[in-house]
Amino acid sequence: MAEASRPTVxxxxxxxxxxxxxxxxxxxGVLEAIDRERWNVVAVGITEDGRWVPASDDAQxxxxxGGELPRVAPDERTVLPPRDSSERTWRVQGADGRASALAEVDVVLPLLHGPFGEDGTIQGALELIDVRYVGSGVLASAVGMDKAYMKIVLRAAGLPVTPDVVLAPGEDPDSRRAEIEALGMPVFVKPARAGSSMGISKVSRWSQLAAAVAAAVVHDPKVLVEQAVxxxxxxxxxxxxxxxxxASPAGEIVTGGGREFYDFEAKYLDEAAVDLRCPTELPDDVALRVADMALRAFQAVGAESLARVDVFVAEDGTVTVNEINTMPGFTSTSMYPRMWAAGGVSYPELVEMLLAGALARPVGLR
Incomplete structure (x- = not known):
């Protein structure tokens, strides 16, 4: 059980x-950064088939x-959250059906990316049992996850976004060819509800379009075809x-190594393929506009706790919003903590601020 003097995350x-x-x-990264003298920590892994299981809280x-990505291993045990808002104890149920106490949880840090986690689903589950958590609520998480609806909200707030065509699940891109070709060449084809550059392709010839859509559909049946900026x-x-x-000082992504854009391998497996410049140099007036647009995007979707806002800055200083990410990559080398480090906030301090803020935030409608 948790010590009374320390909250449990x-x-x-x-x-x-x-x-x-x-x-x-x-x-x-986060497990290494959490102050164990300030917080009791329990780790809950979610397997690739959706089972909640007890996991190691050892950052290592x-x-x-060596290019090997970590994964939550299958387990016969299941983590059970409270049944309703009157309980606080989380339990572990064994294969024999017997359950034992895991911890009385005060706040959850849901470090989930993509659908079934970052999209409002976990947030909704936690709201139902009145558990505090880091990050945006149900609506903002859902809007931030779905790039098509995100753009609708940002446009309504008067923010410039990249022109695009949305292909509904099962829709043949040839049926929208005139609209797509009106975007000009090249275009980017991406899953509407995915991140980490999963399933994104740059199309430089229209003959590549069908294959690019097929690659995106592997991750999401709903696809965005987006004008390149x-x-x-x-x-x-x-x-x-x-x-x-x-808003933090701005950072910049400069790809190299023959890569045409910031893809998954450049983000996580090939450090030589990208130069993450943080802080980056921008003219003062452009830097102010970038920060202003980031804050406006955050407020437009109703985000809470944290978000990363990505934009394009053209040679003439024009700023176009690419997307908002309500649970950005958060390793110690990810851009979100690096930008705050440039602003004078260390990685452990940042984690502490997020946890303390979530613990103080009321549950329910706010």
């Missing part, structure tokens, strides 16, 4: 999405080693504090 990671391994790697268990890839970390959301 349940770190949740893994999950059913194609970003399972990325979530595990994120957990490794979740490292990417020529410009610098700039990111901003937003942190929701007591006085409201604040």
């Amino acid at each position: 349940a770190v949740m990671f893994g999950g059913r999405s194609s970003e399972h391994a990325v979530s595990c790697a994120t957990a490794g 268990s979740w490292r990417i080693r 020529v410009g610098r890839e700039i990111e901003t970390a937003v942190l929701d504090g007591p006085e409201g959301p604040v």
